Amino acid sequence: MAGAAKSGHQLQLLDFWVSPFGQRCRIALDEKGLPYEYLEQDLANKSELLLRSNPVHKKIPVLLHAGRPVCESLIILHYLDEAFPSSAPLLPAGDAYARAQARFWADYVDKKVYECGTRLWKLKGEPQAQAVAEMLDILRTLDGALGDGREFFGGAAFGLADVALAPFTSWFHAYERFGGFSVEEECPRLAAWAKRCAQRPSVAKNVTPPEKVYDFICGLKKRFGIE
Amino acid sequence: MASSENNAVPPAAAAQPLKLFGSWASSYTHRVQLALRLKGLEFEYAEEDLGSKSEELLRCNPVYKKVPVLVHAGRALPESVVILQYLDDAWPETRPLLPADAFDRATARFWCHFADDKLGPAVGAVFASTGEGQEAAVRQVHENLALIEAELRDGAFKGRRFFGGDEVGLLDVVLGCGSYWLAVFEEVTGVRLVDADAFPLFHAWLRAFEALDEVRDTIPAVDRLLDYARGVRHMLLSAGAAAASAPAAADAPTAARRLTSPSTYDKMAGPAAGQGRPAGDLQ
Numbered sequence: 001m002a003g004a005a006k007s008g009h010q011l012q013l014l015d016f017w018v019s020p021f022g023q024r025c026r027i028a029l030d031e032k033g034l035p036y037e038y039l040e041q042d043l044a045n046k047s048e049l050l051l052r053s054n055p056v057h058k059k060i061p062v063l064l065h066a067g068r069p070v071c072e073s074l075i076i077l078h079y080l081d082e083a084f085p086s087s088a089p090l091l092p093a094g095d096a097y098a099r100a101q102a103r104f105w106a107d108y109v110d111k112k113v114y115e116c117g118t119r120l121w122k123l124k125g126e127p128q129a130q131a132v133a134e135m136l137d138i139l140r141t142l143d144g145a146l147g148d149g150r151e152f153f154g155g156a157a158f159g160l161a162d163v164a165l166a167p168f169t170s171w172f173h174a175y176e177r178f179g180g181f182s183v184e185e186e187c188p189r190l191a192a193w194a195k196r197c198a199q200r201p202s203v204a205k206n207v208t209p210p211e212k213v214y215d216f217i218c219g220l221k222k223r224f225g226i227e
Numbered sequence: 228m229a230s231s232e233n234n235a236v237p238p239a240a241a242a243q244p245l246k247l248f249g250s251w252a253s254s255y256t257h258r259v260q261l262a263l264r265l266k267g268l269e270f271e272y273a274e275e276d277l278g279s280k281s282e283e284l285l286r287c288n289p290v291y292k293k294v295p296v297l298v299h300a301g302r303a304l305p306e307s308v309v310i311l312q313y314l315d316d317a318w319p320e321t322r323p324l325l326p327a328d329a330f331d332r333a334t335a336r337f338w339c340h341f342a343d344d345k346l347g348p349a350v351g352a353v354f355a356s357t358g359e360g361q362e363a364a365v366r367q368v369h370e371n372l373a374l375i376e377a378e379l380r381d382g383a384f385k386g387r388r389f390f391g392g393d394e395v396g397l398l399d400v401v402l403g404c405g406s407y408w409l410a411v412f413e414e415v416t417g418v419r420l421v422d423a424d425a426f427p428l429f430h431a432w433l434r435a436f437e438a439l440d441e442v443r444d445t446i447p448a449v450d451r452l453l454d455y456a457r458g459v460r461h462m463l464l465s466a467g468a469a470a471a472s473a474p475a476a477a478d479a480p481t482a483a484r485r486l487t488s489p490s491t492y493d494k495m496a497g498p499a500a501g502q503g504r505p506a507g508d509l510q
Contacts, residue, residue, distance in 0.1 A: 100316070
């Protein structure tokens with residue numbers, strides 16, 4: 001593959017254009033200045049390479065480093081920090097507690113945001129109202145974690161927790177429209193944080209514009225036969 | 228590869244006491260207790276009544292309100308896998324839980340996530356169900372175990388005594404503190420989960436893990452676990468019968484997970500579940 005020779009580090013990313021999990025990896029790679037080959041995957045017709053690289057889950061994203069697969073976005077983020085220690089770190093060196101906090105919040109985003117968001121746009125009636133209430137709780141919790149005066153979750157430096165959540169800022173718009181709320185009103189600190197993230201080249205370049213995410217979800221709803 | 232020496236807490240902080248909030252039947256709590264013992268770190272243990280959580284716990288873990296929470300140098304750390312990595316970072320001079328190589332670390336993390344995201348809930352679903360639903364859950368557990376068995380046989384962990392190599396590591400702690408429930412659930416439900424013929428390497432690993440001194444000091448006595456499990460099984464099946472007529476949960480695995488988290492066990496099993504012998508007495 002000609003593409004693999006492009007990058008001296010031999011990094012390839014198996015991904016899907018709108019995936020927030022894949023976008024985490026793209027953001028991290030750009031933040032670290034690591035060149036890589038992006039390989040768009042057809043999830044309706046999965047490639048041999050994807051199935052071979054992630055036989056357990058058959059999911060993207062998968063990072064291939066000299067052909068060896070690393071699966072799961074947060075694991076990929078850790079791997080990039082550890083395999084490329086001279087690149088801009090996602091986890092703060094020299095502070096075990098700060099690292100633990102970053103991991104805690106990245107894990108919180110993983111456990112909560114996507115699953116609740118999916119229920120929010122997929123369901124109707126009472127279960128949807130429940131999902132909206134839960135999403136507001138999640139967003140307020142994240143807003144609280146930011147607190148006042150902190151630029152990013154870890155402080156001054158854009159780090160693991162920020163990368164974990166940044167792609168979902170595009171999904172806020174869809175959650176707002178389906179859920180009938182405003183992130184700006186409910187969680188002003190989170191909204192301000194989202195704007196700051198959007199100004200970073202790595203985020204601006206890699207995160208799907210909110211309207212496109214909304215259209216994508218509408219397309220999914222049609223396909224699932226949801227009104 | 229990042230040196231963990233750079234991530235230590237300052238020496239004064241490292242010397243400060245450790246306090247662990249936990250629940251005697253919680254495998255997540257056992258993970259932390261085991262890790263602390265493996266690293267030779269002294270700690271104070273506070274048993275939580277999960278049916279009536281202490282103010283201190285709720286203050287230390289406002290987000291999840293769960294155990295385990297480790298408090299060190301005045302700071303609270305929830306989530307077992309976060310805690311385990313913190314221990315490696317903060318005490319780099321102790322035996323490491325994670326391997327040194329970045330790719331091996333990624334592999335260990337992957338299977339830890341698999342244990343928590345797939346295997347654990349599947350086992351929980353077996354425990355919470357009967358009949359055809361249970362049969363499907365058992366098949367799921369077997370599929371999951373088969374994947375781990377394959378890694379032991381031909382894959383990432385080929386030829387190893389433990390997932391961590393010659394000594395236990397993060398994945399052993401995560402998978403091991405949970406796998407002891409397999410035999411307990413088998414006894415209580417009458418269902419075969421870990422057949423030594425079907426999963427010989429997993430079986431051998433589990434026996435080796437359970438024979439370690441630090442593990443024996445951590446895992447509660449099997450008859451205590453059996454009593455507890457019988458009580459929870461009874462509760463789950465009664466609640467399940469009631470829930471069957473209620474609107475279906477949007478997500479069955481999440482419902483099963485909710486039913487089988489330790490805090491729910493205690494809530495449903497009532498005050499008796501959290502009581503019993505004091506924290507230090509596990510036998």
